[in-house]
Amino acid sequence: MLESWPALPLLIGAVLVAFSRGPVRALVMLAAPLAGAWGVYQLEPGTVIEFQMMGLQLTPVRVDALSILFGYLFHLAAFIGVIYSLHLKDPMQDVAALAYAGSAVGAVFAGDLLTLFVFWELLAVTSVFLVLARRSERSLATGMRYLVMQVGSGVLLLAGAIWYASAGNGLGFDYIGLDAPGGWLIFLAFGIKAAFPLLHGWLTDAYPEATPTGTVFLTGFTTKVAIYSLARGFPGTELLVPIGTLMTCFPIFFAVIENDLRRVLAYSMINQLGFMVVGIGIGTQLALNGAVAHAFNDVIFKGLLMMSMGAVLHVTGEMRGSELGGLYKKMPKTAILCMVGAASISAFPLFSGFVSKSMVVAAAIQEGHTVVWLALLFASAGVFHHAGIKIPFFAFFAHDSRHVASPSMPPTCWRRCSFWPCRRWPSPGSSWPTSIRRSSSQCTWMWTGCIAAWHRKRCARRWPGLPRSTKPCARRAWGW
Amino acid sequence: MSDDKQKTYLFDNPRNVRRVVVALVAACVILAGLDLVVHRHVSHPWEAMFGFYAVYGFVACVLLVLLAKEMRKLLIRKEDYYDEAPPTDNPPSGEDPGA
Numbered sequence: 001m002l003e004s005w006p007a008l009p010l011l012i013g014a015v016l017v018a019f020s021r022g023p024v025r026a027l028v029m030l031a032a033p034l035a036g037a038w039g040v041y042q043l044e045p046g047t048v049i050e051f052q053m054m055g056l057q058l059t060p061v062r063v064d065a066l067s068i069l070f071g072y073l074f075h076l077a078a079f080i081g082v083i084y085s086l087h088l089k090d091p092m093q094d095v096a097a098l099a100y101a102g103s104a105v106g107a108v109f110a111g112d113l114l115t116l117f118v119f120w121e122l123l124a125v126t127s128v129f130l131v132l133a134r135r136s137e138r139s140l141a142t143g144m145r146y147l148v149m150q151v152g153s154g155v156l157l158l159a160g161a162i163w164y165a166s167a168g169n170g171l172g173f174d175y176i177g178l179d180a181p182g183g184w185l186i187f188l189a190f191g192i193k194a195a196f197p198l199l200h201g202w203l204t205d206a207y208p209e210a211t212p213t214g215t216v217f218l219t220g221f222t223t224k225v226a227i228y229s230l231a232r233g234f235p236g237t238e239l240l241v242p243i244g245t246l247m248t249c250f251p252i253f254f255a256v257i258e259n260d261l262r263r264v265l266a267y268s269m270i271n272q273l274g275f276m277v278v279g280i281g282i283g284t285q286l287a288l289n290g291a292v293a294h295a296f297n298d299v300i301f302k303g304l305l306m307m308s309m310g311a312v313l314h315v316t317g318e319m320r321g322s323e324l325g326g327l328y329k330k331m332p333k334t335a336i337l338c339m340v341g342a343a344s345i346s347a348f349p350l351f352s353g354f355v356s357k358s359m360v361v362a363a364a365i366q367e368g369h370t371v372v373w374l375a376l377l378f379a380s381a382g383v384f385h386h387a388g389i390k391i392p393f394f395a396f397f398a399h400d401s402r403h404v405a406s407p408s409m410p411p412t413c414w415r416r417c418s419f420w421p422c423r424r425w426p427s428p429g430s431s432w433p434t435s436i437r438r439s440s441s442q443c444t445w446m447w448t449g450c451i452a453a454w455h456r457k458r459c460a461r462r463w464p465g466l467p468r469s470t471k472p473c474a475r476r477a478w479g480w
Numbered sequence: 481m482s483d484d485k486q487k488t489y490l491f492d493n494p495r496n497v498r499r500v501v502v503a504l505v506a507a508c509v510i511l512a513g514l515d516l517v518v519h520r521h522v523s524h525p526w527e528a529m530f531g532f533y534a535v536y537g538f539v540a541c542v543l544l545v546l547l548a549k550e551m552r553k554l555l556i557r558k559e560d561y562y563d564e565a566p567p568t569d570n571p572p573s574g575e576d577p578g579a
Contacts (some may be wrong), residue, residue, distance in 0.1 A: 256548035257555065329489045365523040373524065377533075381540035397491065 005061055006043065006071055006109050007119075009036035010078065010102030017094045025094065029082045032098055036105060037075035040068060048111060056171060062111025069292060070108040070228050074101055077220035077299050084307055085213035096129035097217045104221035108228050112171040113161035113186075116229070120157055120189075123222055124150030130214030131206050139209050146206035149199075150222075153192035160185030176233040187234060193226035194277060195270045197246045203270060204254075208262035208319070212310030215262060219269065219306050220299045227276045227295045236283025244281055245375045247274030252382030259320050261391055262309050265302065268345065268387040271379055272298045278376065279360040282367050290359025297352040301344035305391065308338035312395050316403040321390070326400035335396040346388035347380055508534070 013032025017025055045068065049061040078101035085097065103126055107119035124147060131143040163182030165171045176183050188199075195203045207218050234240065248271050255267035272294065279291025311334045312327060313319050328335040344351040347358065357380065364373040491497055512534050522528045 252544060253548050253551055254555075256544060257552045328491070362523065370524065374536075377536055378540045378544075381537045382544050384537075385541050385544055 004039070004043065004047070004049070005106075006036060006039050007102045007106035009033075009039055010075075010098050010105060014095050014098035014102060017098055018091060021091075025091075026086055029086070029094060029098065030079070033075045033079040033082060033101065036102075037072060037079070040071040040075065043068065043071075050111075056114065057112070058115060059111025059172065060106075060115050061109050062173075063109065066228070066231065066292065067108045069296065070224065071105055073224070073296050073299055074104045074108065074221060077101070077217075077303060080303060081213070081217045081220065084216055084310075088213060090133060092129055093133045093211060093214060096126050096133070097214070100126040100130065100217055100221060104225050107225045111173060113157070113164065113173050114171050116173055117154060117158050117161060120193075120225075121151065121154040123193075123225060124154060127218055127222060130217055131210045133211045133214055134209060142206050142209040146202050149192060149202035153189045156185050156192070157189035160187075160189060173232060175235065178234070178237060178239065187237075190226050190229045190233065191243075193222055194230060195223060195226075195247070195273055196243055196277075197250060200247075200251075200270050204251075204263055204266040207266040207269070208260050212313045215310060216303055216306045219302050223269065223273055224295050224299060227273065227280070227291065230277065230280050231288060231292060235280055235288055237281055240277050240281025241369065241372060244274045244277030244279075245372050247271065247277055248379035249274075249375055249382070252379060252386060255382075255386040256390070259322055261319055261321050261324070261395060262306065262313070264321075264386055264391060265305055265309060268383055269298075269302055271383050272302065272345070274379065275357055275360045275376065278372060279363060282360075282363050282369070284363055284367060286359055286366065287363035290356055290363055293359060294353075294356035297344070297356045301341045301351075301353060304337060304341035305345065305387065308334050308341060309391070309395065316401075318401075318403065321394035324395045324401050324403065325398035326396070326404040328396040329400075329404055331396070335392065338392050338396065342388045342392050346384035348388075 010032050013028055013035075016028045017032075020028055043063045045064055047061065047063040048059060050057060050059050052058070078098070081097060081101075085093065088094065100123065103119045103122035107116055107123065110116040110119060128143050128147045128150070131139055131146055133139075160182035161171065163185065164176065164180055167181035169180060176186055178184060178187060192199045192202075203223070207215055210218055230240065251267035251270040251274075255264045255271070258264045258267060276291040276294050276298075279287040279294065281287075309319065311331065312324065315331065316324065316327070318324055340351075344353040347353040361373060361376050361380075364376060491500075512531055515530050515534075520527065526532055
C-alpha cells in the first residue's frame with residue numbers, strides 16, 4: 001500500500017540526505033524528485049488507498065487528474081530547485097527542501113481532511129527552516145512570525161475539519177463550500193496559505209528573508225497547495241471573485257514602491273495568486289482550467305525570477321534595487337533568463353503566462369464580470385510594470401552599481417550551468433585564496449579532466465586577473 | 481579588472497539605447513496599427529474599439545505610478561525602522577561567511 005504513496009520518495013530522500021555528504025548527497029537529491037515523478041506516472045487515475053484508524057476512515061492517497069497535475073508540478077519544481085541548490089553545503093536546507101516538497105505532494109494526494117491537515121502542518125514546519133537557514137537575527141524573527149501564521153492556519157483547518165466531520169459529512173476532502181459546518185474555518189485556513197488580503201503579511205515578510213535557494217522552493221509549494229485546496233474544496237464560490245480581484249490589484253501598488261527586489265516578487269506573487277483565486281471563484285471549466293494552468297506556470301516563471309534574483313543576491317550580497325544596476329555586464333545569461341521570466345509573468349505573447357492568464361481573463365468576460373475583467377487588465381498592466389520592467393531594469397540595467405566595478409567575477413548562472421565548484425565567489429573586500437582553497441574539497445568529486453581543461457582556457461581568456469600566485473592546492477582546485 | 485574597465489558593453493553606447501527605444505516605439509505603432517487590420521475575436525464590445533488595450537494599458541501604468549507616488553509619502557519608512565539591519569547585508573547562508 002505504502003509503496004504507491006507518491007510523497008514517499010521525497011520524504012525518504014530527505015532522510016537520506018540528512019545522513020549523506022558530497023556526491024552521494026547530490027545524487028540522492030537529484031534522484032528523489034525523479035523517483036517521485038516516476039511514481040506519479042505509475043499511478044492510475046481513480047486509485048484510492050483507504051484504511052481505518054481509531055474508527056476514522058482515512059484516505060492518504062486519492063488519485064485524479066487534478067492531483068496528478070499538481071503532483072507532476074511539485075516534482076518538477078523540486079527537481080529544478082535541487083539543481084539550483086546543488087552548490088550548497090548546508091544539510092539543513094537540503095533536508096528541509098526535500099521534506100517540504102514531499103509534504104506538498106502528500107497534501108495534493110490527500111483524500112481526507114485529516115491527512116491534509118498533517119501535510120498542511122508539515123509544510124509549515126519544514127519550510128520555516130528555509131527562512132531560518134539565513135542564520136541571522138532578522139531571519140529568526142521572520143521565521144517565527146511565519147511559523148505562527150502557518151501553524152495558525154493548520155489549527156483553523158483542524159478545527160474546521162472536526163466541525164465538518166462531526167456534522168456527519170465524514171472526513172473526505174471533496175467539495176466543501178461555505179455553507180457546510182466548519183466551511184468558513186477551512187476557507188480561512190486555505191485563505192491564509194493562499195495569501196488572501198489582510199492575511200497575506202507572512203508571504204511578503206518571509207519569502208524575501210529566506211536564503212536565495214530557499215525562496216525558490218518556497219515559491220513553488222505552500223501557496224500552490226492552497227490554490228489546489230481551494231480548487232478542490234471551494235470551486236465556484238462567488239466570494240472568491242472579489243477576494244481574488246483585490247489580490248490582483250492591491251499588491252501592485254506596494255510592489256511599485258518596494259525597494260527589495262525579492263519583496264517586489266513576493267507582492268507580484270500575491271497578484272498572480274489573485275488570478276488563480278478569481279478563476280476558482282468563477283468556477284466554469286475555462287476558469288478552473290485557467291486557474292490551475294496559471295498555478296503551474298507561476299511555479300515555473302516565478303521560480304525563474306526568484307532564481308535570477310537569488311543569483312544576484314548570491315554574487316553581490318545585495319537585493320535593494322537602489323544599490324543594484326548594470327549587472328548585465330557581469331551576468332548576461334542571468335539577465336536574459338530574468339527577462340524570459342519577466343516576459344512570461346507579464347503575459348507576453350508566445351510565453352506561458354499569456355495563455356493561462358488569458359484563460360482566466362476570458363472566463364471573467366464570458367461570465368459577465370465586466371468590472372473584474374477591467375481590474376484584471378489593470379493588474380496585468382501593473383505586473384508588467386513592476387515584475388516585467390522594474391525587476392530586470394533595476395538589477396541588470398539602470399546605472400552601473402558598485403558591484404559592476406568590483407573585481408571580475410563569472411556570472412552565477414554560468415557557474416551553475418557548468419557545475420562550478422566554488423562555494424562562494426569572494427566579495428570585493430575578501431581575498432581570493434581562502435575562497436579558492438575552500439572550494440578544493442568539492443572539486444575532487446565534481447571536476448573532470450575534460451571540463452577542467454576547457455574551463456582553464458575559458459578562465460584565462462575571460463578573467464585574466466585571477467590570482468596565480470596562490471598555494472598549489474588552490475591552483476589545482478582551479479585547474480591552473 | 482582593468483580589462484573590464486576598458487571594455488565597452490552593449491548599452492554603454494547611447495546609439496544602442498536609442499536603437500532599442502526606436503525599435504520598441506516602432507513595435508508599439510505597428511501593433512496599434514494592426515488593430516485596424518487584424519480580425520479580433522472580441523467577447524466584450526469595448527474590446528472592439530480601436531486601440532482599447534493600448535490606451536487602457538498605458539493609462540493603467542500611468543495611474544499606477546501616480547497613485548504609488550502618493551502612497552509612498554504615506555508609507556515610506558527608513559530601512560532600520562524596526563531597529564534591524566538593512567535587508568540584504570547578511571552573507572547568503574549555506575555559503576562561507578569567511579570566504
